[in-house]
Amino acid sequence: MIGLYQGILQMQLANGNKAALADYDLKRLEYVFSQSTLENKEELYINSLKKLAESSSDIEFYTEIVATLALQTRSVSNDTMSNVKALSICEEGIKKYPSSAGAAKCRQIIYDIKKPSINLFAEQVYPSKNSLLFAADYNSISEISIQTVKLDKEFNSLNSNKSQEEIL
Numbered sequence: 001m002i003g004l005y006q007g008i009l010q011m012q013l014a015n016g017n018k019a020a021l022a023d024y025d026l027k028r029l030e031y032v033f034s035q036s037t038l039e040n041k042e043e044l045y046i047n048s049l050k051k052l053a054e055s056s057s058d059i060e061f062y063t064e065i066v067a068t069l070a071l072q073t074r075s076v077s078n079d080t081m082s083n084v085k086a087l088s089i090c091e092e093g094i095k096k097y098p099s100s101a102g103a104a105k106c107r108q109i110i111y112d113i114k115k116p117s118i119n120l121f122a123e124q125v126y127p128s129k130n131s132l133l134f135a136a137d138y139n140s141i142s143e144i145s146i147q148t149v150k151l152d153k154e155f156n157s158l159n160s161n162k163s164q165e166e167i168l
Contacts, residue, residue: 001031022056026065046072063102066093070109083113116140 005028012021029052033045049069056062070086070093079085090106097103121135136144 002028005031018056018059019061022052022059022061022065025052026068030068042072042076046076057096060097060100061102063093063097063100063106065102066090067102067105067109070106074109074113087113114140118144120146 005024008024009021009028012024026049029045029048033041036044038044046069049065049072053062053065053069056065066089070089073079073089074082074086076082087110090109093106094103116139118136118138118141121137123133126132132148134146136146138144
């Protein structure tokens, strides 16, 4: 498969079609990343995307590359600044080619980053007299507060045959 991509890239290079060259190079990088078993494959992929973006900054397809780069940057779990970096990457792409398809992808990535969200995780059952443990995962929310209330027996009898969606 790599040989196929390399042949296509050589043909596009000879034709002088920068957009097609960048498109196939991006697909090649995505394929290599998906097949790689290297320990540092994320770092190598991000560096390769940055180089491809630099070399393609004069064509509209640049925004497709930066959208892919922003998504990959966001997925780096050990980087607390990954969303900030992804925002910056997307904003740069939108500024350069605002009406491109890649700019639309970047706008969606920005929306996903800035969209307020909260997920609360808890155990299904707690033994009596034990502390309740919760985990909250939130994004674009400055503060959260949690209150617990004791429900009477009537609540249980009224809702015992209902799904969680019906109760809420």
